Structures are given as structure tokens and as C-alpha cells.
Amino acid sequence: MDSAAVAEPPRYRERSRDADTFSSREDVVTQAGHLPCWGAVTSHGNDHDRRPEATTVSQNPGPSSDATSEVLHTLGTAVPSTVPTRWYNLNADFPEPMPPALNPATDEPVTADDLAPLFAEELIAQEVSTQRYIDIPQAIREVYALWRPSPLVRARRLERELGTKAKIYYKYEGVSPTGSHKPNTAVAQAFYNKAQGISKLTTETGAGQWGASLAFACALFDMVAEVWQVRASYDAKPYRRYQMEVYGSSCHPSPSDLTASGRELLDRMPDTTGSLGMAISEAVEVAAGDPSAHYALGSVLNHVMIHQSVIGEELLEQLAAAGEEQADIVFACAGGGSNLAGITFPLIGQNLREGTTTRFMACEPEAAPSITKGEYRYDFGDVAGLTPKLMMYTLGTDFVPPAIHAGGLRYHGMSPMVSHAVHLGLMGATAIDQDTSFRAGVLLARSEGIIPAPESTHAIAGALDYVTTSARPDEVVVIGVSGNGVLDLPAYEGRV
Numbered sequence: 001m002d003s004a005a006v007a008e009p010p011r012y013r014e015r016s017r018d019a020d021t022f023s024s025r026e027d028v029v030t031q032a033g034h035l036p037c038w039g040a041v042t043s044h045g046n047d048h049d050r051r052p053e054a055t056t057v058s059q060n061p062g063p064s065s066d067a068t069s070e071v072l073h074t075l076g077t078a079v080p081s082t083v084p085t086r087w088y089n090l091n092a093d094f095p096e097p098m099p100p101a102l103n104p105a106t107d108e109p110v111t112a113d114d115l116a117p118l119f120a121e122e123l124i125a126q127e128v129s130t131q132r133y134i135d136i137p138q139a140i141r142e143v144y145a146l147w148r149p150s151p152l153v154r155a156r157r158l159e160r161e162l163g164t165k166a167k168i169y170y171k172y173e174g175v176s177p178t179g180s181h182k183p184n185t186a187v188a189q190a191f192y193n194k195a196q197g198i199s200k201l202t203t204e205t206g207a208g209q210w211g212a213s214l215a216f217a218c219a220l221f222d223m224v225a226e227v228w229q230v231r232a233s234y235d236a237k238p239y240r241r242y243q244m245e246v247y248g249s250s251c252h253p254s255p256s257d258l259t260a261s262g263r264e265l266l267d268r269m270p271d272t273t274g275s276l277g278m279a280i281s282e283a284v285e286v287a288a289g290d291p292s293a294h295y296a297l298g299s300v301l302n303h304v305m306i307h308q309s310v311i312g313e314e315l316l317e318q319l320a321a322a323g324e325e326q327a328d329i330v331f332a333c334a335g336g337g338s339n340l341a342g343i344t345f346p347l348i349g350q351n352l353r354e355g356t357t358t359r360f361m362a363c364e365p366e367a368a369p370s371i372t373k374g375e376y377r378y379d380f381g382d383v384a385g386l387t388p389k390l391m392m393y394t395l396g397t398d399f400v401p402p403a404i405h406a407g408g409l410r411y412h413g414m415s416p417m418v419s420h421a422v423h424l425g426l427m428g429a430t431a432i433d434q435d436t437s438f439r440a441g442v443l444l445a446r447s448e449g450i451i452p453a454p455e456s457t458h459a460i461a462g463a464l465d466y467v468t469t470s471a472r473p474d475e476v477v478v479i480g481v482s483g484n485g486v487l488d489l490p491a492y493e494g495r496v
């Protein structure tokens with residue numbers, strides 16, 4: 001394929017290839033003991049036996065008791081070969097290593113000890129891994145087999161509706177038990193934490209897709225989730241809270257008076273609609289104070305991007321089976337970056353290793369345009385400053401996004417891996433307003449039957465803009481549809 005012949009879509013912000021912030025590959029190897037993640041939390045004190053000594057990634061994490069062993073044991077069911085056997089890690093193929101996360105107190109890279117109070121050993125190992133492929137434990141594959149591989153569909157009715165000769169495919173993650181891509185990492189995180197004897201996971205959630213997915217995964221591994229949901233979504237979208245409760249977990253509005261950081265935020269901003277950054281602070285605080293609990297993040301961190309790679313790994317196989325040489329361009333919505341990373345990173349790796357020329361577009365909301373309007377710099381992942389400083393595109397932790405329907409996209413920052421990919425020029429980005437994205441969602445519903453999640457409508461709108469303005473005949477356009485909007489239907493009211 002001649003990449004020069006492919007016009008860059010309009011409105012996409014170009015990122016320069018600026019290498020000055022990076023150290024050598026050798027530095028990253030020596031940083032293996034320094035973990036680019038949570039660093040400034042208070043340890044609950046009696047967790048020393050859970051601290052990782054090494055950062056190897058093993059297939060079998062070694063259950064800690066008979067009861068644990070039972071829920072982690074494989075069922076022995078036949079898992080189709082189309083369910084991925086390995087996760088892909090773009091950290092093996094980046095032309096330049098990622099800048100490490102920093103301990104805000106010292107401005108030194110954070111260490112494994114900093115992370116151990118909050119994360120399972122295997123997840124910490126994955127966080128810093130530069131191994132290209134990581135085997136997926138069979139017990140996780142058995143759960144994935146409930147809905148994976150997710151369908152790749154040629155959107156012929158949408159093509160007809162648009163009158164385009166481009167070939168539009170969508171990869172649909174809405175078929176998971178909770179309706180989005182989030183279980184791809186929730187199941188892995190619950191599994192590795194259970195293997196370490198953890199019984200509770202705390203987390204934040206926006207629209208509730210992540211909270212419900214973690215509750216689902218915890219139920220399968222005999223654990224519970226305690227979830228802080230951004231107040232705007234908690235009030236507007238009770239159904240996913242009910243879902244969490246059905247799975248045996250609990251959900252609070254954030255900010256709440258249950259945590260010091262929540263109380264402080266409520267004092268300062270009694271009427272705040274909340275944000276993901278605030279909810280992260282509350283969930284981190286609770287996990288740090290409870291020895292039986294760990295924290296789980298539904299996006300942003302490297303290990304989450306790795307787990308989501310099942311989407312792109314499947315896409316490569318499915319495109320080949322459909323007789324396509326490659327995807328020409330892939331669109332996905334971007335909140336913290338995980339579904340975008342999941343569908344694009346295996347293809348970016350293929351570009352880097354094999355010379356394919358697929359292009360990638362992050363579609364973010366105009367209401368929280370971290371890539372297109374933010375700065376690339378070190379910033380906290382949360383509002384209270386409990387996390388390490390992450391090198392990422394950010395609007396600043398004080399930024400409280402307007403209460404748009406796409407609650408899962410209301411985040412001030414962006415995954416450091418996605419940010420690095422953008423910064424290196426491996427991916428472009430565009431920002432889309434809410435009305436345009438819902439119009440695209442309605443068009444998909446009326447032509448293909450799927451009512452997309454409000455977050456996913458941004459990817460569809462980005463793709464439709466491209467197809468109707470720039471796509472060549474026969475160009476292969478792939479849309480990541482990260483979830484269904486069945487529990488978000490009130491958001492569609494007045495748009496139909």
C-alpha cells in the first residue's frame with residue numbers, strides 16, 4: 001500500500017515526533033525495579049509478604065489457599081482456538097521507551113514497593129514488562145470464551161446508507177456480559193488479585209460500565225468490588241449501579257463523605273458533578289487503608305492496555321479471514337485510552353515490525369479533549385494527587401469536564417502508552433461534539449441495529465466524517481464500537 005496516497009483526515013491534530021524527553025532503551029531495562037505507577041499512597045502496613053521481589057510474568061500465579069485455588073482452577077471446558085492465547089504489549093515495539101512515572105516527593109521513578117499496597121504482583125510485573133507477548137492463563141480464557149472473539153462485522157447497510165465505496169467494518173465489544181470492553185481487563189485483574197488472597201477491589205467508574213464489569217469479574221472469582229461512581233452518572237444512570245449490586249458489589253456517589261479526599265472535595269465544591277479523577281482518589285484511599293483490599297483501575301495503566309489487546313489480536317485474524325490485506329484506518333473513542341489501545345496497539349506493532357501502513361485515530365469528546373487540547377507533561381492521574389506523576393496528555397487535574405452523557409470519557413488525562421504513541425506520531429486524534437456523536441450513533445442503530453454506548457458514538461462519528469469526506473473506494477475503515485448503549489437509552493431521548 002502506498003501510504004503517501006492516503007490523505008490525512010481533516011481536523012486531526014498532528015503530533016510532532018519529539019524524542020527529547022526519552023532516555024535510552026537501556027534506561028528502561030534498568031528501571032525494571034521502578035514501576036511507572038501509583039507511588040504516593042500510604043501503605044496499610046502489613047502487606048510486606050505481598051510485595052513483589054521480581055517483575056517476571058508467570059502463567060500460573062500460585063493460589064494462596066484451597067478456597068482460592070478452587071475459584072481460580074480451570075473448569076476444563078474446551079476454549080475455541082479463536083479466543084486469544086496471549087496479550088500483546090506495545091512496550092516491546094515502541095521505537096523509543098516510555099518516560100517513567102515519577103514519585104512526586106522525589107521526582108524519581110516510582111518503585112515496586114510503592115505499588116505493592118495497591119496492585120497484585122503479576123499486574124505490577126505486567127505494568128513494567130517489555131515482553132512482546134504475555135500468555136493468558138487458561139482460567140481467564142475460559143471466562144473470555146463466554147463472549148470472545150467479539151464480532152467483526154462488515155457494515156454493508158451503513159455503507160449503503162452513506163453511499164460510500166469504502167469498506168466499513170466494526171468490531172463490537174458490546175456483546176460482553178456487561179456490554180462493553182471493560183471485562184477484558186476486569187477478569188484479568190480480579191484473577192490475579194484473587195491469586196494473591198485479596199478479597200475486595202475498590203475502583204472508580206464513570207457511566208458505570210467499568211464498575212459493573214469489575215463487579216461481574218469479582219463475582220466470578222468470589223470477591224466483591226466497592227465502587228465510587230462519578231456523581232453526574234450516579235444520579236443520571238442508576239441501572240449499572242443495580243447491575244453492580246446484583247453481582248454482590250456496592251456503589252457510592254463520588255465525591256462521598258466516606259473518604260478524607262471526598263470530604264475535602266465536598267467542602268471545596270459542594271455542588272460538584274464529580275469526575276473520574278475525584279473518584280480515583282477515593283477508591284485509592286480506601287484500598288490503601290485496607291489490607292484485604294487492592295485497587296483496580298479500568299483504564300490508563302499499562303497493564304490495562306495490555307489486557308485490552310485481545311481486541312486488536314482478534315481483529316488481525318478476522319480481517320485476514322475476511323480477505324483484507326490490512327485495515328487502512330482504525331477509529332476508536334478515547335477516555336482513558338483502553339479500548340483505543342486494545343484495538344490499535346497490535347496493529348501499531350504490526351506497522352512497526354512488518355511495514356503495514358494502518359493509520360489510527362483517537363476520537364475524544366470536545367468536552368474533555370485531553371489529546372487535542374491538553375499538554376504533554378507530567379501530571380497526577382487523580383484530583384487529590386495520590387498517584388505518581390504520569391507523562392501524558394492532560395488538561396490538568398483541576399479540569400472538571402461538563403456532565404456529558406459519555407461519562408466514561410470525562411477524564412482529564414490520557415493513558416501514558418496512548419500518549420506516547422501519539423507523541424511519537426504513531427496515532428492521530430480528533431475531538432467530536434456530543435450532538436455530532438449522537439447523530440452518528442442513531443445512524444448506526446438505524447442501519448446496523450446496534451445502539452452504541454454514548455462513548456462509542458465518538459468513534460462512529462470520527463469514522464463517518466472520514467468516510468464522507470476523504471475515504472477512497474475500497475479503503476478498509478474499522479470502527480471500534482466499545483459498548484452497547486442499552487442502559488444509556490435516556491441519553492438518546494430527544495435525539496431520535
Ligand SMILES: Cc1ncc(COP(=O)(O)O)c(C=O)c1O
Binds near residue numbers: 453
Ligand atoms: C463503552 C465505553 N467505551 C469507552 C470508554 C472509555 O474508556 P477507555 O478510553 O479506557 O476505553 C468507556 C469508559 O467507561 C466505556 O464505558
